[in-house]
Amino acid sequence: METNGDLLPKEIVEGKKDEEDNASDGEFIKVEKEENVLDDTSHKTERSSEPPSREFLEAQEKVRELEAELKTLAESLKTSEHENSQLKGDISNTKDKLEESGKKNEELELSHKKLQEQIIEAENKYNLQLSTLEEALKSQEVKQAELLKLKEAYDDINIELESSRKKMQEVQHELQLSKDELQKFEELHKQSSSHAESEGNKAVEFERLLEESKSNAKSM
Secondary structure (H helix, E strand, O other), X not given: OOOHHHHHHHHHHHHHHHHHHOOOOHHHHHHHHHHHHHHHHHHHHHHHOOOOOHHHHHHHHHHHHHHHHHHHHHHHHHHHHHHHHHHHHHHHHHHHHHHHHHHHHHHHHHHHHHHHHHHHHHHHHHHHHHHHXXXXXXXXXXXXXXXXXXXXXXXXXXXXXXXXXXXXXXHHHHHXXXXXXXXXXXXXXXXXXXXXXXXXXXXXXXXXXXXXXXXXXXXX
């Protein structure tokens, strides 16, 4: 395509050539062609100096807004990923505590089971000895002292059993608290993952809109 600067000399040269070929009307043709070239150059200059259209400016502003929104979404997504990483660490720590509490509970249950077996064995022994001592009590006061000692030993076993039951209840309570805490962290993790996924989808959508806006702006 020829520029405005290229058109003017060409038309002037053609005008001069016509003047040489036809002396009678050459001056008229030259002046007319020069006026046409100047008029065409003026129109093109006016078009090139026109300010950008309102649609083009709005498209540029939309692109800038989308870029700012995309930057905000990227920062939000980065924050969500950081929070999600922290939640994973908290869940891992809670699971470790839960496993440790479970092991302690198993050990306590085993100890409690052994203690119950000992109590049953002691009860059987106590009942047998009590029956024997009751028969000999009438004539033997010494046996009464032995019976008293046996009863005290039985009471001590009952005290130990009660203490073991309380410890088991405490461990079960701690275990329940750990389970509740784990469930809470898992819920937070699900919410964070859902939020991160939503932010990611928004970022993808805004990137698509940004590309469309840039494409529309270029085509204007």
